[in-house]
Amino acid sequence: MEEGLAVETRELVKKYGNFTAVDHLNLKIDRGVTYGLLGPNGSGKTTTIKVLCDLLKPTGGEAFLLGKKVGDNSIAPRIGYMPQETALYLDLSIHDNICLFGEVYGMNRAEIDSAEKNLLEFVDLTKWRNTPVSNLSGGMRHRTSLACSMIHNPELLFMDEPTVGVDPELRASFWEYFETLGKRGATVVITTHYMDEAHRCGKIGMMRQGKLITEGSPQDIIQSTGCGSLEDAFLELARRGGHHAD
């Protein structure tokens, strides 16, 4: 394990039965980076994140977070996970959801209160604080979910498609926030299948059929393929790699 890496995988494999969802993946993500894991639906992004968060056992290979092998008990308190589904208690208010996850991470009342205040201001839900989540719109639930996964101020944050179903204005504010997190030294790993928003990431890994087909900063990837956009770059790389994949 190299010093300073937030995430490292070595020949990581995850199979569902005979189907290989993650295929010998080698990732290296430096600390403090906003890393975008890109790829079309079904390319294995969610599976990768779940293996990293110790929700799925890898079939082969190894994974390390913050210098510790995945499965080590000291990792969980330091990471945050925002699942692809909203994953909230609908019959609880925003405040109660946030409190629960704060308590789960061992925070005391004062710590939860101050962190909650800042987060709710950022996601613009302060005045909905006591509303049950079941009464909120999809976008508001998404923002609540974001707040819940960050209540304990994690060093390393995994967000699975955090911007799906979020309106463009909010999406822009999400990305601004992810950048501030990076500046504070936190590592953020975001999956998305929207290629157009990925240029805001410090670094990008493109996945296809469980494999990493390229990695680098958005500018580097665009330049190296000679394409005009990340979308075109992905298509170009998929074409080049296609002869053995299809």
Place this chain on the structure above:
Amino acid sequence: MRIKRALAITKRIFRGLRHDRRTVALILLAPILAMTLFGIAFSGEVEDVDVIVVDHDSGDLSERIISNLDDKTLNIRFMDSEQNAVKKVEDGNAWAVFVFPEDFSQNIATKNAVIHLRADKSNVNVASAIAVTLREAMTETLTQAGGEMPISVSESPVYGENAEFIDFFVPGIMAFAIFLLTTLLTLLAFVGERTSGTLERLKASPMRDGEIVLGYVIAFGIIGMVQASLLLIIATVGFNVTIEGNPFLAYIIVALLALVSVNLGILLSAAAKREAQAVQFLPMIILPTFLLAGIFWPVEAIPSFLRWASFAIPPTYGVEAMRSVMVRGWGLGEIWMELVILLAFALVFMILSVKSLQRGKG
């Protein structure tokens, strides 16, 4: 294992109830309704059975017997024609006809007096109530006439001196309600955790699987206690049931049953992918419990080839222990075996439910 993290789960279950009136209603009203309805319906006595007396007796023996018939059990009408009376039974308008022949009183001297009973025996409970009432009236009449029965029974009950059917039945319905509702509520809540993704969020946190289970156990244990208190209040105040033993022991039984049920609910939730599937499990829990656990009829009444099934389900021990405490007034010294068996069930189910949370990691 951190108790604080488990308590965070417990707290969230109670916070959720604040906004969920439907579940609160289920928790509070279901036991009350079950107790009240069953309590009234199963008061245990057959009453107001329509019977017809056709009295052709020329003497007065028939009248003495008729006056001794319990008029709470029987609704007696008189008719002159046996044929018409039997027709009433055939048409379903009466359950039985008692026919006293003309020479009935005379024949008693030759010990050959016969009452003809033409009964609709399609309902065994009614038929036996009629037979018993008639026999009691005959014995009573004989006694009044100074004709003592040569054999008698002198009773001094060991347990249940004043016990009625309701006393037998309340401990059973208590164990049943706690077992069923706790399993159901946990099952539904946990299927929710699995389908909404909150379980994954918890599992990605420092929370241990055992802490999640413990959080549920504490929450539903408390809910079970509240339900048990409600049931005991209704039983004692509403139905005059006396609790012979220590009520504290009743709560221990409830706690153990809740422990079993929570873990059963979690286990079942692993097999159900959606709420609708979870509901399909219900008959699989309700029916065996209802039929085999000894709530309405004793385990001894179950055919011996099926009796092992009674002993294979946890509520049987809950019912038995609860009944021993409430009706017999037994203490820890007598019911420890049932408690140990319940605890063993609870531990096995708990290990399996924690395992079921770890599975699915693939």
